[in-house]
Structure formats: structure tokens, C-alpha cells
Amino acid sequence: MRKTVLIALVAILLVTTGLQAQTLPPRLEFRHQGLKIETTPVRNHVEVSPIMTLLGGEAAFSASAGVWALSLGEHLVQVAPDRRLVLVNGKLAEVQDAPISSPGGIAVRLSFLDDFILAPFGFHLEPIVGGYSIVPGVSSGKPITIRPAAADFSATTTLVLSLDRAVEATVEARPGGGVVVLLPRSAPRIESPNRLRSRRVRSVVAAPGRLEIDLSPTIGLISWNVLTGPDRVVMELGTVPPTPTPAPIIARPVERSGPRPIVIDPGHGGDDTGAVGASGLSEKELTLVIARRLAQALRSAGYPVRLTRDGDAGRALTDRAALANRLDARLFVSLHANASTVASVHGAETYYMSLDDRASDEAAQFTADLENRAGGAGLQGGSTLDLILWDMAQSEVLNESARLALRVQARLNALLGLKDRGVKQAPFVVLTGATMPAVLVEVGFLSNSEELEQLASPTHQQGLADAIALGIGDFLVGQ
Template sequence: MAAAAVTVTTPQGAQEVFARGDLLDALAVLRLAGVDVQFAAAAGSYNASAGDHQVQFTPGGSLAVVDGRLTRLPGPLRQLEGHVVCAPATAAVLLAPFGWTLSGSDASLELAHASAGEQIEVSVVRAPTGTTLVVRGTKQRPQVAATRGAVALLFATPVTLAKPIAPEAELLGGDLRGTTLTLRLAPGAEVANTYPLDDPPRFVVRLGTAAPVAAVAAPRAGPLVVLDPGHGGGDQGAKGPGSELEKDITLAVARATAAQLQAAGVNTRLTRDGDDTVSLTDRTALANRLQATVFVSIHANASLARGAHGAETYYMSADASDAQAAQSAARENASASPDTVQLILWDLAHVANLNNSARLARSIQERLNELQGIKDRGIRQAPFVVLTGATMPAALVEVGFLSNPDEAARLALPDTQQQIAAALAAAIVAYLHEPTPTPATSPAGTPTP
């Protein structure tokens, strides 16, 4: 690569782009592809967007949030002489969601539209446990946008349909336009969760039945809060001496909190509204897609010390603040893959909204402290996978210890669940009404738009 510039050939012609050694200007290459790039001063990160796709990244980091999902980059981005630079392989990953490729030698690179790639086929699989829509032939994990009566899958690179989508059961039909596959659903059907599978590669959309509580996802007008009832489906979480299940308690508390927030005029969405299996990364991915204002994950704790009791609130950290925090994170991260856990061990200087997450956690803990019989265990930090990649203030609350017989019995009571919900709702409303601190300044050499 040339000492001061590299030639990048585009459909519009050749362009010279700033380069140093084997690094080139990432922002310039993105803009050559027609991608809008803006600097978010409060988060200290860049937001690249085009069409329905969005990529967020931070100079000094080797992770990016691609369409709501945390992604490891081939190499880090750096600030250099007023430019944000990276290796061509890293730039290629940033370009891929927008349908572009970057290839070539060190002296000359080619920026081109991605060619027609995977050929996909959609089928319906019905089973006693429910109906799934299976998209076969893709290794991609598309962005999912669910609306009433339809679900749109937004692929990062082009795909083609092997054959037309025929109506069957809950699937009324579908069409592919560009990189967006839209599947039309029968009345009453909605997306419960989505996940990729390998061998052979496919993407699965599991359907459920619309429930009345889903009304909390009202049309957006003002702040949107996403509540995450921990665990669910085959992952029951902690279990109390009286067979109290964490997954049931968290769902009850989340539903009650959602109802109280909605009554206060705050739009609310649940990551699950039934006994569903939802991956840890899918939970924050949903919040990111909805551009939520706040994300709160609700859990119940467990400890080898049967006398441990009380509530505690966490926000994101690469390192646990103490041994108890480390144990809580290890337990809640148990359902994540080792690769996913490794993704969260990153420099906290590059975590957006960290200060606001601390304010949110403090507001929650203060309200929980006011509840009779709940011991103040304080605000803590720990590397929870479910908080990884959240692009909004996020906190995880442990409402009590199911390993404590007395507390477990109390947490299973509807009255207690309502009290906790009232405290959580009051805390979130108080946080939303707090004045926002003055944003941080731009990194050195970076102009603020």
C-alpha cells in the first residue's frame, strides 16, 4: 500500500484514499460506498447507516455492532492524523452489511457491489411445540423486523429465491426485494424468536400466538423501554427450595412492570412474553433494532450461602466489581457460547452509554432499597453477556435470592411481584426524567458534525 494514499476503484471510477502502511481511511471507504457516517459525541463512537442497515464502531476498538449484533472485527480501528484507519479486511467487514465488497492488492483496491450470493428456500415446519419458518441455504443471520402480520428478514449480502414462496399454514406468502425477504403471516401469528442453525445452514423463525399483553408494544411516541425477563423455555434459571423458577418470576415481574410503565405513558416491549427460549444476544439485538431508550434485564439470584438475600443492580463491565458479582455473571452467562463470552472482554473506554447505564442502575437500586424487607446489596459491575452490544443505557437487576427459602417464597407471591414492578417502573420513569449529563467531547482529531 502506498505511503500516503491507496487507489480504490469504484463503479464511478478510481479514487485516492488516505493510507499509512497497511492501513486505510475507513470512513472515506464507507462514504465512497454511499454510506452515511456520523460521529456520536456522547458515545464516542461512529454510526454508519444506509437503507435498513446500521454499523457502530469506536476508534481503538476491535468490535462493532452490526445491525444490532456485536461482531468481532479482523483488526482494530485507530485514530491517525485526523483519520480513522484500519486494515482492508476490517473495512470489508464494515462494508458487508451494506452490500459492498473490498478486495485487491496493497497497491490497489476494488470497491464493488456484492454479487448475487446465496440461493434460499422457505419452508414451513409444524410440530406439537409450534410452527417454524425455515429459511434454508443461508449462513447469514439477517436483521429481523417483526410487525403485525409480517416479518422482514434483512440480509447483509444479496440472496435469491430458489422458488416462489407458497402459502402454507401460518405463512400466507412472501416476496424478496433487494436484500429484504418479507414473509406475510396469518392473523394472530407473531414472531416468538429467531435463531440460526448449522449443518445444513439455515435460519429459523419460530412463531407464536399473539397475546393480550403484547399490547404494551404501542406505537412509538416518546421513550421506548425494553424489558427482558431472564431465561425462559428450556432455560429455567435458578430454582428455589419450593420449586420456584426464576424464568416464571422474571416474566411475571416484567409483565407487571410493563403494565405500570404503559399506564404512566411509557412505551414498553418485552423480549419474551411467554415461556420462550431467546438467546442472550437476541435480547439486546431486539432493543437495538427498536432503537430503545432503555434496556433492563430482570433476574433472580442464587448463592451457596442460603442466608444471602436482597436485591442488587448491575451495569456493564469487562471485570466484575467483586467475587459475588463474578459469580452472578457466570451463572447468568451459562447459556452463552464460549465465543460469545469472549466478546464481552473489551475495553470499557469504548462502551457507549456507560455513565448513563450507571445512572439507570443507581435509580433502580434506590427504589428497590425502599421496599420493606429488601436488603441493599448495592450497585455492581460485571460482564453480563445479555448487556453486551446494547447501544442504549442498560442494566441488569437481581430482584432477590431464590436460594434463600424465605425470599424465594416471597418472590413467588403476586403481591411481592407487583411491589417490585412498581419500584422498577418508578425507577425507570425517574431515570427518563433526569437531566442528561453534558456529552463527552470528540476524540482528538475528530470533528464533530
């Protein structure tokens, strides 16, 4: 009885000690290149904004996307409160502890700060008295012991890498043959490497943050999984084509040389005339004329341009943004002329895409459900991550689209003295799926007799093209 009580007391003491080890002091000091700041941790999380200031970087919050953009030089880390996913230089990573909202904006755990904010910027934390020093270079990583074992079957080999702790692992086929297991921020050590016996696996060699696995000729990676209970990486090797997942069927990229173009989309075309004014001027004619003038103005300013149509040709709405995607365009600008049943309505306006907020929430819930079902260990499949990545990427693109729309609309207002109909959001088909800043410009109303007369004038058409080109230039300069 006494022994049981003693064990229980020791267990309580150990747990308490462990919690205390994670508890931050009331004040924490950070030093970097002779500068020093003191912060007050919030629920054992560290405020991010002062750290970014200390590093000479920037922490900007996008209210529309709900995401913090942490930038230093060319590096960008995007994080959001209560989200366990972080975009590091455009790549998605999953974290154990989500950032939290704080008085200073956003706060993270020390491990998060070290691994996902400082590491991408080329720094790491070194403990000092009363806090941490932020020093250049990569942390040597936490040690991890790996015990490999292989089982050869008639056509395939199952390779199991047993781990002494849970770790974020990614398996990739090497272009020249073999396999690499990426173990970020880890210092792997192979236990008993000579005990590995397999006719298809030649060797498993540890390097900082990775394992290099040599395979017999013609042997490749068929599939892989990171499993728990116990923690292990399991991969299937064999002679089948070494593609872990079937490649999606995608449209062949359009050959492009030189810098990324701006794609101008003259709305409608072919059988689809769009709106038609009382004079017979059609939307498809007008948008093509302005698009050609806009293309000329942009080319004169040194920007490469592609039109989605350069004649009276019909083109599916979804093909237009798809072309911009395939060209890896910098911008996508769709030109339209408006019409209303209310004859007095006139003016130009610029739209950018709106995402259905509730649909996004449902997608997030759906994602969470999937994660829960997978027990948090099945995220390597890609679809869940792709969904979230798409969501976050779309939020970022939307911010840029809004900025482009504002620049274009400001020029339209200023140069032409048009009635400001403002920048608005709407789910337009032609903007759906664009992976770059994309806007739809309605240059005026063909249904308004005065504006119809203006729109038919080459001078006015040139003015519109120049205004839009200047707006695009403003946006690109500010990028």
C-alpha cells in the first residue's frame, strides 16, 4: 500500500515538474545582434510582433483572410490564430500547437517560434539567462533514434523505420534512384544498421534532418505511411514505377519563355455577344477593342501580355482563367461592359472574387472531420492538406486581387472622372480558379445612352485602356 502511494506521489511530482518545465516566466528576454526586448508571455505563448521587430522584419495582419504574414527579406511565413497549419515560404506544414490570439496580435509556443518562424528566416533560439538569444544558423536538431527492418516478399519489400519518438516525416523518391526520408529539425541516428538484411534495400544512412536510402537497381518507392503506436515510417518498395501516387491529369503547360505575362481577357466573343447598346455596339466588340489598346499600353510599359482571345472567337468562361494559370500569369484582368434594366445607371466598377464564407467554414469543418477520422496521423494522403492549402492560398490571392482592384478603380476614377461605383466582390465564373491576382473591370454601361456614346469613342476607349494600364502599373510597382 505504501509502495503504491509512493509511486503515485512520484508520478504526480514528475508530471508537475514536466508542466513547470513548459511554463514560461512572467518576463522573457530576447536578444539579437546587440538589441534586446522583453516580453510578457501570454498563456505560455510568446508574442510574435516584438520578435519580428527585433529581427527587422514585419508582421502584418490581413483582416479579410484572418492571417498574419511574417516577412523578413524574401521569406514569408503565414500563420493564423487557432490554426494548426502554417505556410512557410509557400509550403504547408502542420504544427502541434496552434498560435493563439494575444493582446499584441498573435502569440506562439517557443517551439513554434523556433521551428516555423525563426528557422525559415535562418535563425534559431539559444537559451541564455532570463530568455533566449536569436542567432543565425540552423539548430542542430533534436536527436532521434531509428531502427530499420526490412521484409522481402516475392515482388515487394516492406521497409519499417521504427522511431523512438513521434516526428514529422516525409518520404520522397530521389530523382537518381533511391529514397530520402526528410526529418526536419531532427538529428537522426541509425541503431544497428548492419542488421538490415534485404535484397532490395542496400543501405540506410543518416544525415542531419534526413535519411538516405539506397535501393537495388530498378527498385523504387511504391507507397509510404507515417504510423503511430509505435511511431514508425513504413514504405513499400518494388519494381513498379516509383510513383507514390498517380499523377493527376492536367492540361499540358503552355510553352512560355521570358517573364510572366499579364493575361487580358476581352469578355464574351463569338456567339456570345454580351450586352448590346441601342446603337448596336456590342460588349464583345468593345471589350476586344479596349483589350487590344490595353495590351499595347502595357507592352509599351515593358510588360509582356497575352489575350485570351484576339478576334471574335468564343471561349468558355472557365478556359480563360485556366489559360492564365497555365501561362503562370502575373495578373488576370477580364474586361466587360455592363447593362442594367435601370437606364440611369452608369459608371465603371471593378470586381474581384468572393469566396462563400459559409462554404469556407463548412470546408474547414469538413477538413477537421477528416483529420479527426484519420486520428491526426493520416495527413500524408494529400487531399486534406491540398484543401487547406488551397483555402489559405486563395485568401492570399484575394488580398492581392483586392489591392489590384483598388489601384485600377482609383485610376479609372481619377483619369476619366467617372462616377465611382467602387470595388466590389462577387463570385464571377471567369475569376473562379485563377491562382493569381484577378479582377473583372466593367468599363461602363451600354444601357445608358450618354455612356454608350462615350464608350463608342476611340478617345474614351484609349482613356479607359490607359487608366487600367496605369492601375496595373501601380499595383505591380507596389508588389
